[in-house]
Amino acid sequence: MIYPWQSDDWQRLQQLRSHWPHALLLHGQAGIGKLQFAQHLAKGLLCEAPLAGGEPCGACAACKWFVQGNHPDYRIVVPEALAGEIGPPGDDDAKADKADKADGEEGKKGRAPSKEIRIEQVRALLDFTGVGSHRGGLRVVVLYPAEALNVAAANALLKTLEEPPAGVVFLVVSARIDRLLPTIISRCRQWPMGTPAPEAAAAWLAQQGVDDAPALLAEAGGAPLAALALAHDENRTLRDWTLAQLAAGPACDAFACGETLQKLPVPLVLGWLQRWVYDLLAQRTAGRPRYFPQAAGGLARCAAKLDAAALARYLKTVTRQRAVENHPLNARLVFEELFLGYRELFA
């Protein structure tokens, strides 16, 4: 299935069907459904009785295998850390494995799952592309997200893209094309995917049972799937509590923030903080926030008291923390320091 805002991309891509590029780079903002689109495209390319418009029939052997996650001519390559969420629909082992790890104390015992696509994964792919098709049709590889390729893996992939095996199609998906090797980009046919119009995105979210779609969409930068994830975010109460602390400006209780938020993933809290500071700057320069329109009152009150240069320096501090956020840190100390720094902006 593709999302309603993707039908134009789908139709335009079908025109390439007779001379399909050996590597297609689908890129665009995170949270707009690029991966699902690529998977549906793969299913359509592998389907042995495609319908008009390139839609997979859903009934042939190829379509059934695809849904079960065991089509012999299909591979999806993702970082280990995403495997449980994204793996083929029928891949319950991977999901159970992931659930086990989430249950236990992941990272304390044993190695945390890799967030990179490693060279071993690309090498395994070469074995797959090196043999012929099982079904006599195309072989399709989805690679997601391409920015997760580490340097060695990217170079290994590059060799394949330079001498593409006949009948193999790569669907490369990326939200951060700026992080890809230029040589990889130049070997792919680029296909930019846009963020849907706010009305279309809000309508879709309403269909999913989301009641405050406009506010969530704003927070998610317009990306509907990211907005949906926010709607189901178990940390929403804490998020709102944190925004209230930030809105309190000089009365922000930095130690309470450290204490209350220390159990949350550091990147999550830094993301809230970063978007809040962006909004303070946007409030000053454009007169309206971008991510938290529902907190416009608090943002305006805070922005009026702040020095723009000091705020810009503080944003740099938060951004620097984001660069090391995946390293083991004492979350409580990191949060205390950042929220103290925030309060000092009002001194």
Ligand SMILES: [Zn+2]
């Ligand atoms: Zn089919």
